[in-house]
Amino acid sequence: MNRDVLTYLCRSFYLKKHPVLQEKRSYKENYCRALDYFVRKHDSGNDTFAFSMLEHYCNSLSGEEYLPQTFTPLAESEIKHAMRKIAALKIKRFKALTYRFVFVVDCLFLCAFLDENAAKAILQDLKVFFPTRCHRKLDLLFSALYRGTALEKGMDSVAELVSFWNREKKFFETPIKTILVTATMSAGKSTLINAVVGKRLMRTAQEACTGHICRLYNKPFEDGENSVSASQLIFDADADTLLATEKAGDCQIASSYRTFAEAQNRVCIIDTPGTNSAINRSHGVTAKKAIRDCQYNLLVYVLNANQLGTDNEISHLKYIAENVPKEKVIFVLNKADIFEMSEDSIEESIQGVKADLVQLGYEAPVVYPISAYFSLLIKLKLAEVPLDKIKEKKLAIYMEQYSIPEYDLGRYYNVSYENAGDDILTQMSIRCGLYGLENILLGE
Template sequence: MLAVEDNVRIRRESSLEYYKMICSFPYQNHPIFYENKALRRAYIILLHHYAKEDVDYQRYCKPIITLYEHCFNIEEIYKEQTSQSSLKFIKEIRKTRWKFEKAKLHVYNYKYLFFAHYLLLIYGYISMDHPYVLDVIDKQHLKIHNKDAECIVHFVNALKTGDFEAAKSYLNRKKFHHLHFYYDAYKKQTQFLKGVEKRYLIVGTMSSGKSTFLNSLIGKEIFPSQNEACTSKLFTYVHRPSVEHFILQWDQHESFDYVTDDIMGKIDELNKHSTVKRVQIEGKTSPILSFEHRVVFIDTPGTNNSMNRRHEEATLEAIRNEQYDTIFYLMNATQLGTDDDRRLLSYVKEHIENHNDKPIIFIVNKADEIDEEANESLQELLESTKTYLKQNGFENPSIILLSAYISNLCQKVLNGESLTRREQNQFDFFYDYFAEETQDLTKYATEPCAFRPEIPNDQREVKTKNKPYDIKRIYTVLQHSGMYQIKNYM
């Protein structure tokens, strides 16, 4: 039998994951999202006003409110004196509304939507006679009939237990039409979290460009990529396709932050914190990779003999003890065969000999820096990499040539992000040079690329600093960067 403290710990872990899932709903599709600001404000303020009495919600309300404020474009919920204006807000929620849909008059209000949302913010099973329920539905508040309230309570409890057939049975009534949002969001999140998970360990020396590579996988620049060592921490990035921004957690902390801006600054702050050992970020991955399943990237500190040995120790410990399916081993195309790299390769070789089920993919990054004028070539790079790896005990290595930097530049332009003057000049060069078939990095790999970009049909060009670029050509450069080759192994 579990001790009391173990039960508390498990409950906290479960509630932590539960509220992270609540933060993963696609609120840009929420019915209130399309309403006027006054209604949005009343709705969110009242949610917090009622739910803040719950102990579990109290622990996680800060990131939830941060998400709601940003998503629904409202401000300063905590400063609102709800008790003085709650009746005004309640009347706004339960107000009867009309609109035409498909040539039919639709009569509705948002009190049932609100009540279900409120119950979802309360962790765990909730009964009809719970004080929280009775307080919200009474005549001074939402004025929901007991039978309707009971249906919504059963609906929410069915969602929480994963009984989606039972939950769906309550959606037939017109007054519960808006509850489809919670049904769809909860079911999609539950199925996603129960699905297959693939975990990838990213290792390499300090100069291999791991941060740039990880930024390319994510599709946003969130990890500092300057050529200097980070502290001895592990960064884990978890793919959550419905999260609009980032969920940030560290060192088994009981809560989490929802970060809507300056994620790089937050990561840098934690990176400098001497007591923090592990940081987990959850958010989307790059749309060019289109992951439908759960994907986790574990980024290790870059090793370098001349720097703090804790970086190497943390990396070796991760290779030994982390749970992962595949190793992505990054190599610097311009610095093959350094002492740092040989040392790390030796340890990886020793480890995988005892774990034959752990495939290793060698990613030769910075292939765009090959100097053809100095009689260097991509084919020679591939062959020299094969020879080097064979000398270090890898007989038939899987090798990819990659330019994570070009991939990042292309994604920035496609996302409409601004470029620095230096980035603009470099992008102009790559836009011309890497569109050529001779610079297709996917041709210089041990396996042909099985994936091609899905080019949107609704847009022909994109502008950066008022300069137009052909969308199709950008995707060609992106494909030639080697980024799509990564999907061969995922």
């Protein structure tokens, strides 16, 4: 996927709190039709993407199924009237307000978010529809958006929108860190990815599950939506659409990650199929091709605590040692929760794995233990996602288990418990390995 598409796929939208939401249906429709007019006029080349965004805008603002393609576009003679409504002052609760600045930001966001020159032309076009006395403020707004300068008093209606714009712009200016996750079948790759992202976006199952390469990008801020790139861009994919997209073939999904650190660098996590499915041999071929051909900064090798030392495990470890530069690889020992402290020690298992890795040519390898499943439950709970009874019970059992000092996996990471404060779930996230691993994966 080229970079251009990503600057659409990974967008966050300021729509849940959009000021026009409070207006009447007829006002919203006029607003959307005017946006439609400018998108048609100014979007060149990438029009399918801008139209997908416009569709998302109009659906969200109107709360109805809206297809810009079925719209009769506004004629030149109609746009004046439509814009007069948008540029006008309205009296609401004894206060005068206008959506003119918000409209300008929306237009530029849809048509020229990362292209200052194109934005300049659009601004000129828009100015024709606004009273001359507000042109200076429009210039100020433009400079706040594209140069990061301050807004003036009396432009409060657009201040929050501009601050989200700047956050988003900064996000797109940073390079993407790409992390590929590999393992044998059912080691917990997808569960681990879901835990890091804090959402159940990747399919998980006991049997061979992931069959394709799925790239999961983060977005600049939480807007409550997941985007997918399939035959077209969908900015508000529901669970069924996500599932169908993942099943259909290689896919790209974007969603804001729920992380402990506030600042979000750009990240792409690549989920791959297990390498040893006897029934679906193509899975192994697909995974190995991705390991060889994809560009990534880091490869996370997930070891399954249930399968240590098996022929499949050793053979895949060998493959990685032979095909991936050693400094790019980190090892994660998943399902650490299955160890019975009295019978089998995590420490012994880690030493055993390390000895195998040394044999394969890794100097001083580090192995990070984690319980991905517990991690995911913690993240969901922290985000106040409702859990069913069984998951609530499992969470309670894990909490009890990880209160025992011997289970504390925090010691394998360079993390201080001071980071967690009094919050029991954050403390548990350190104990189960999640907090430390997230730092390693998503930090600088």
